[in-house]
Amino acid sequence: GGGDGGVVGGTLPECAQEAGRAELPAGLPPQLPLPPGLVLTNAQRLSPGQFHLRGIVRGDLDGVAGFFKRRLPDSGFALGRGDAEAHEQESPFTGHGFRGSWRVVRHPGDCPAVAVFVVLIEQR
Numbered sequence: 180g181g182g183d184g185g186v187v188g189g190t191l192p193e194c195a196q197e198a199g200r201a202e203l204p205a206g207l208p209p210q211l212p213l214p215p216g217l218v219l220t221n222a223q224r225l226s227p228g229q230f231h232l233r234g235i236v237r238g239d240l241d242g243v244a245g246f247f248k249r250r251l252p253d254s255g256f257a258l259g260r261g262d263a264e265a266h267e268q269e270s271p272f273t274g275h276g277f278r279g280s281w282r283v284v285r286h287p288g289d290c291p292a293v294a295v296f297v298v299l300i301e302q303r
Contacts, residue, residue, distance in 0.1 A: 185242025188215035195235050195292035204230055210275050212250035214243055217295060228301025235294050243283045243293040244268040277301055
């Protein structure tokens with residue numbers, strides 16, 4: 180593997196099984212890339228064009244953050260200046276008439292899973 184490696188996707192480990200399964204809300208832009216194997220635990224359409232997603236995915240912080248850093252630009256979104264700490268990474272993005280942000284947080288303990296938060300707001 181290279182220096183920017185990392186793991187994302189696959190079956191959730193048992194330590195990360197969380198209650199609740201949510202469906203993608205109607206109206207979510209189809210261009211929005213979501214990590215493979217992401218299990219949504221909360222997905223809300225707060226108002227037309229305003230979405231909050233929360234989920235959990237198998238992987239590590241670098242892998243899941245790297246997914247967004249690669250796939251958002253590939254999907255026509257522009258990344259803003261991000262922020263990285265030992266246990267979380269985040270960045271704003273814009274595109275397709277939306278602005279939003281993603282944030283990924285390492286699971287507490289040794290569980291190989293990452294929590295994913297996406298906020299998306301349609302620009303009027």
